[in-house]
Amino acid sequence: MLLERILILLVIAAIGTAFYAVWRLWQSRRLQQLAATDAPLALRQLLGATQGPAILYFTAADCSQCRYRQTPILTSLLEHLPIALHTIDAPSQPELVRHYGILTVPSTVVLTPELRPVAINHGLATRPQLQEQLGNW
């Protein structure tokens, strides 16, 4: 009986892991597709003549996790780096939200100087995570 239940749990864990792997694969494919397409008009309008790598930071007025956790991480990380931070109010930029498939706030998109995304973080992005992504091109 116990062995049977352990096996059931293992099967459930395997199914969960498989779903996660498929989701990661889908995310990776989507990132490749986005990197191969031109930046959306809304982004070019937002950034204007800004050049160089950038981070898009999707947030919202009522997001306390953004205010108290994500913003300090980004501010301290980018203090000494020549990388522009563009804070985007997600509810007022539905086109960008759709384009990058933003699911929640905070979310961050790391862009190359050509405005190609190299990483999309759904939820809180830690400092080491962002540092690794910024070093990936």
Place this chain on the structure above:
Amino acid sequence: MAARVDYSALRTNQALIVLFLILSFLLDQRWLVGFVAAVMLVGTIWPQYSLFKLLYSSVLRPAGLIKADVHHEEPQPHLFAQALGAIFLLGAVAAFLLSAPLVAWSLSFAVAGLAFVNLFFDFCLGCFIFFQLGRVGLRPELPQWRGNG
């Protein structure tokens, strides 16, 4: 001044929810599902009496086993997530009473799975739903949730 949330208390809560629900299935101890449902329900209605969080703040933290990880944040999304978990587990208890163990275990696994995802992947589905409801002008919260992280 914003409210504070101790993430170590949240993680202890999530870890014990996962642990007890897995044990309840492995040992076929259905009353444990009812126990976790009761703990979550009490923690939703009276956050200061949440048993797993009390275990953290009264035993684990003072003993130096877990360090506090306090952030300025509103506790409401996390408590809403717990409320959803409690409702699911109450559904599981009802399903056990109605002799529908498959439904009951499915609901229990859903709660354990989401607590696991929150614990290890830092994604809180209940919080996500709370924010989405906020977008359409709904704010499902109890008055006692304010400042009770």
